[in-house]
Amino acid sequence: MKTSMETIRSAVEQYSEDSVKRIYVPATITEKEAYEVVRGALMAVRPRIKELIEFAKLIKAEKLGVAFCAGLSDEAARTVAVLENAGFTVASVRCKCGAIDKTELGVAEEHKIGGPSQFEAACNPLVQAKLLNDAGTDINILVGLCVGHDMLFTMHSKAPVTTLIVKDRLLGHNPVIALYSGYHKDLMKLQKRL
Numbered sequence: 411m412k413t414s415m416e417t418i419r420s421a422v423e424q425y426s427e428d429s430v431k432r433i434y435v436p437a438t439i440t441e442k443e444a445y446e447v448v449r450g451a452l453m454a455v456r457p458r459i460k461e462l463i464e465f466a467k468l469i470k471a472e473k474l475g476v477a478f479c480a481g482l483s484d485e486a487a488r489t490v491a492v493l494e495n496a497g498f499t500v501a502s503v504r505c506k507c508g509a510i511d512k513t514e515l516g517v518a519e520e521h522k523i524g525g526p527s528q529f530e531a532a533c534n535p536l537v538q539a540k541l542l543n544d545a546g547t548d549i550n551i552l553v554g555l556c557v558g559h560d561m562l563f564t565m566h567s568k569a570p571v572t573t574l575i576v577k578d579r580l581l582g583h584n585p586v587i588a589l590y591s592g593y594h595k596d597l598m599k600l601q602k603r604l
Contacts, residue, residue: 432469433469433570436465436468436469437465439468440461440464440465440468441461443456443464444456444461458574459489459492459574462549462551462572462574463492463493463496463498466498466548466549469548469549470548471498471548471549472498472499472548473498473499473500473501473545473546473547473548474493474498474499474500474501474547474548474549474550474551475500475501475502475503475542475545475547475549475550475551475567475569476489476490476493476500476501476502476503476550476551476553477502477503477505477535477538477539477542477550477551477552477553477555477563478502478503478504478505478552478553478554478555479504479505479533479553479554479555479556479577480504480505480506481554481577481579482553482554482575482577482583483504485553485554485575485583486502486504486553486554489551489553489574489575490502493551501541501542501545501547503537503538503541503542504538505533505534505535505538505555505556505559506531506532506533506534507534507537507538507541508531508532508534508537509531510531510532510534511529511530511531511532512530512531512532514532515532515534517532533555533556533559535555535559535560535562535563535566536562536563536566538555538563539562539563539565539566539567539568540566542567542569543566543567543568543569547569548569549569549570549571549572550563550567550569550570550571550572551571551572551573551574552564552571552572552573552574552575552576553574553575554575554576554577554583555577556577557577560573560576560577581594
């Protein structure tokens with residue numbers, strides 16, 4: 411079993427690999443450029459979408475992929491427009507692509523949101539990843555994929571993946587509020603798995 415120091419040294423050595431450097435150095439530059447001194451105070455000056463654009467330019471990405479949830483179609487359209495206005499070619503793919511019933515992918519009827527015996531299109535992160543792989547994207551961007559579906563997409567994407575918007579149905583896609591707000595902190599205590 412490796413010691414913590416051996417693990418650290420081993421990981422540090424990986425930063426010299428071209429595949430790691432290609433992402434790490436531009437990420438660090440993007441991080442630094444997200445701050446400016448404003449009226450004598452160091453402040454963040456870029457939203458994540460702007461950081462993503464600048465990062466993509468640094469790694470010379472030309473084609474970006476957007477894998478999005480049907481419930482965030484408006485946000486995905488806005489994202490695509492901003493990225494295209496920044497000069498990128500964008501390929502996007504909706505979660506329900508393929509229109510395959512959930513039962514065909516191994517989901518029992520009782521686990522359908524709409525109830526048993528009704529057609530319910532399944533989220534299809536593997537097809538989303540395959541379509542963006544086939545499109546030859548340089549970076550893929552997640553816009554609200556479900557927990558688990560985001561993981562499957564990331565596992566099968568050939569391009570590096572980043573998340574722009576995380577899905578949180580209850581909290582308006584702002585999951586961090588549950589960690590801070592007195593109005594929301596007890597939600598996890600109240601919900602029990604039946």
